[in-house]
Amino acid sequence: MAAAIGLRGDLDGDDLRRLARDSRDAKQVRRLLALAVIAEGGTRTEAARVGGVGLQIVRDWVLRFNAEGPSGLIDRHAPGKAPTLTAEHRAALAQVVEAGPEPWRDGVVRWRRIDLVQWLWEAFRVSVSEATVGRELRALGFRKLSARPRHYAQDPEAAAGFQKSLPERVAEVRAAHPGKRIELWFQDEARIGQKNKLTRRWARRGARPRAPHDQRTAWAYIFGAICPAEGKGAGIVMPFCDTPAMQTHLAEISTAVAPGAHAILILDQAGWHLARALIVPKNITILPLPPRSPELNPVENIWQFMRDNWLSNRVFKGYDDIVAHCCAAWNDLVDQPWRIRSIGRRDWAQGF
Structure with a gap:
């Protein structure tokens, strides 16, 4: 029979019982109480009875305790196979x-x-x-996501330059309108029609969900503008996307600008946005985006949200039905200023 191995003497029975009371590991508690019997002069058989194990297991506990102290009585998970990828x-x-x-x-x-x-x-x-x-x-933090369209001829330097120069341009507008608070607005249009979009929906795995899809071609345009800092918006629904429609939208935006404030309206370079026939209200300054840079305009994300939640997967009866749904969707958005702030916020367009 192998000789009994002595227990290290830096901790007595009272110390081991105190450690057992403070421990949250049930197995370590049982082992500490068993070793406390040995530390107080009890036999290995008595310790085995307290621990509910055999003498050989008690011997293993003593070896682990002598080598590593109380922490050696906590079970460790096996390291397993080393990962293939370093x-x-x-x-x-x-x-x-x-x-x-x-x-x-x-x-x-x-x-x-x-x-x-x-x-x-x-x-x-x-x-x-x-x-x-x-x-x-x-x-590594990767997920399979839908890609955002990017124009093949886009100039990345122009987009970066626009963001970098925005504070300077805002300062110029502020200097031209002393005493006016500056509001930063973004504007864009979306076409909503009977040949509607189909969006993702929950379905059982392996199934392909179905949604109604119309083949008719009536449509209307939502002219939308948002001020993310204020959480407000101004929109109209029009049958055509042209200069007269843009003129009407500018008037609507002008009424939404706070009294005593001046709006900088950021939009793309569509022909009806910069037409010479446009009469820009006195409380608005138009600032065009670089060509082919829709990702700089948060209204694009507004359209995506509205389509995904309110306008897609529908069959419209006709033009009037399209207009009614577009108006309802836009009004729902304007009633949720926190949504406009969340979707429209851009770090490079804050603090003005």
Whole structure:
């Protein structure tokens, strides 16, 4: 029979019982109480009875306690198999996903998990499954999201320059209208018609949900403008998207600008936005966006929200029905100023 191993003497029975009272680990409590019996001069058999185990297990507890103290009596999870992808692999994977594929080089226009499996093998000779790639991508913060359209001829420097120069332009308008508080507004139009959009909806896995879809072509235009800082908006619904309609919308925006304030209206360079025939109200200054830069206009996100929640998946009876639904949707939006602030806020367009 193996000789009994002595218990380290830096903690007596009272110390072990006190540690057991303070512990939140049930297994550690049981082991501390068993070792407290030994520390107080009891036999290993008595300790085994308190712990509800055999003598060999008590011996293992003593060895762990002598080597590591009370923390050695807490069970540890096995480390398991080392991950196949190292930190270097993950960093390279994140970089290549962020950059996107080059069709001429990679043979695809978007990354699929199977493509990234092949890329990891070619780049590092590391073999992983599609499930592993998907799990790693989620751990790296990637999700499969809908892409935002970007014009092929867009000038990124012009868009960045607009954001950078906005404080200077606001300062110029403020200097031209001394004593006036400046409100920053964004304007755009959306066409809503019978040939409507279908949006995502909840359905059972493996099924393809259905939604009504009209093939007729009547439509109307929502002219919308928002002031994210104030959480307010001004909109009209018109049959045409032209200069007279824009003139009417400018008048509507002008009435929504607070008394004693001056609005800077940011919009794209559509012909009816900058037509010479337009008469701009005295409390509005128009500031055009760089060409082909819709992502700078938060009203684009307003349209997406309205379509997804109020206007899509519908069959309109005719033009009057379209107008009624458009007006109801816009009025619902204006009644939720927090929604306008949330959707329309842009860090580069704040603090004016």
